[in-house]
Amino acid sequence: MLTYVFTxxxxxxxKLNYWRGQDTTESKTNIKVGPKRKLTTKEEFIITLVRLRxxxxxxxxxxxxxxxxxxxxxxxxxxxxxxxxxxxxxxxWPSREQIASNIPKAFKHFPRTRSIIDCTEFFVQKPSxxxxxxxxxxxxxxxxxxxxxxxxxxxxxxxxISKSFTGSISDRRIVEESGFLEKIEHGxxxxxxxxxxxxxxxxxxxxxxxxxxxSMRKQLSSRAVTKTRRIASARIHVERAIGRLKTFKIxxxxxxxxxxxxxxxxxxxxxxxxxxxxxxxx
Numbered sequence: 001m002l003t004y005v006f007t008x009x010x011x012x013x014x015k016l017n018y019w020r021g022q023d024t025t026e027s028k029t030n031i032k033v034g035p036k037r038k039l040t041t042k043e044e045f046i047i048t049l050v051r052l053r054x055x056x057x058x059x060x061x062x063x064x065x066x067x068x069x070x071x072x073x074x075x076x077x078x079x080x081x082x083x084x085x086x087x088x089x090x091x092x093w094p095s096r097e098q099i100a101s102n103i104p105k106a107f108k109h110f111p112r113t114r115s116i117i118d119c120t121e122f123f124v125q126k127p128s129x130x131x132x133x134x135x136x137x138x139x140x141x142x143x144x145x146x147x148x149x150x151x152x153x154x155x156x157x158x159x160x161i162s163k164s165f166t167g168s169i170s171d172r173r174i175v176e177e178s179g180f181l182e183k184i185e186h187g188x189x190x191x192x193x194x195x196x197x198x199x200x201x202x203x204x205x206x207x208x209x210x211x212x213x214x215s216m217r218k219q220l221s222s223r224a225v226t227k228t229r230r231i232a233s234a235r236i237h238v239e240r241a242i243g244r245l246k247t248f249k250i251x252x253x254x255x256x257x258x259x260x261x262x263x264x265x266x267x268x269x270x271x272x273x274x275x276x277x278x279x280x281x282x
Contacts, residue, residue, distance in 0.1 A: 001276055006045050009086060013041045019077040038067055039075070047072065048079040052270060055249030077262065084265040087272045091158050093183050099153055104281045106237065107154045109230050110210060112189040115159060116152050116238040117180070117196065119171050120245075121145040122164075122267075123254045138167030146255070146263060149178045152241045154234075156280025158271040163264050171195050181205065191235055237281050244274050 006013075039047070047061055056064075058072040065072070099114060107113050126144050127133050136144040145167030151160035162178035175181065175198050184190070188207040192198070199209045212231050213224040220228065246252060248270040255263065 044075045052248050052250050080265045083269045090272045090275050093159050106234050113191050114188040116191040118238045120242045121147045125257045135166040135168050149174050152238050156237050156241050161271045
């Protein structure tokens with residue numbers, strides 16, 4: 001798979017314009033000032049994947065490859081944008097026919113399920129501005145975070161990953177502002193946790209929300225208990241998918257603010273790489 005993806009990207013990679021700051025780029029076909037390039041395009045591709053998977057900072061990768069840290073930073077910034085632009089089509093919204101023909105046994109009680117959604121948070125470095133500290137503060141995580149809405153198909157494939165929002169945003173608002181609702185079609189059934197109070201939003205699109213029943217401080221009926229158990233056994237797969245996403249160590253720990261501009265691309269590329277892995281739910 002590694003060889004296949006690189007072969008598919010190689011021709012365009014050889015013509016990359018390299019990031020040099022906010023306003024300037026450098027083409028590999030231009031005359032460059034400084035020492036001759038030490039790395040091949042495949043090595044640059046590997047460097048990007050290593051940083052995503054292992055979470056190494058530029059100084060560590062600089063030592064491993066014998067290249068100046070500023071060069072590693074330039075390579076990573078260029079390649080993560082390039083990979084996101086070229087591979088983001090692999091996170092796509094499947095048709096009902098595609099879902100129906102691949103529905104796993106775990107969803108035999110929910111055959112109309114089009115998407116299973118959840119929100120996930122990523123720790124970020126504490127901003128210096130008090131206003132930024134406030135909007136990124138997550139009451140749930142007790143930390144400054146970025147938050148994204150994740151959608152998977154019943155097979156566990158990522159079908160939608162929103163842009164990042166600040167940690168203080170509610171699940172309802174992130175669904176409303178992320179563009180997820182534009183994917184919904186008449187008759188779709190969306191599975192989620194109890195915290196997603198979006199039934200009215202889906203109803204306006206003639207779709208339904210499948211969440212565990214509320215107890216309302218009363219003991220649930222045996223039918224409601226059975227439904228809760230079945231939903232939990234199916235919904236757990238979105239948590240497994242998020243867990244697979246976070247095996248990329250760059251998304252673990254605290255994300256430095258210097259990577260803020262690349263955060264959506266980093267999460268998106270990690271999601272693409274997960275989709276190229278083996279099927280999560282069978």
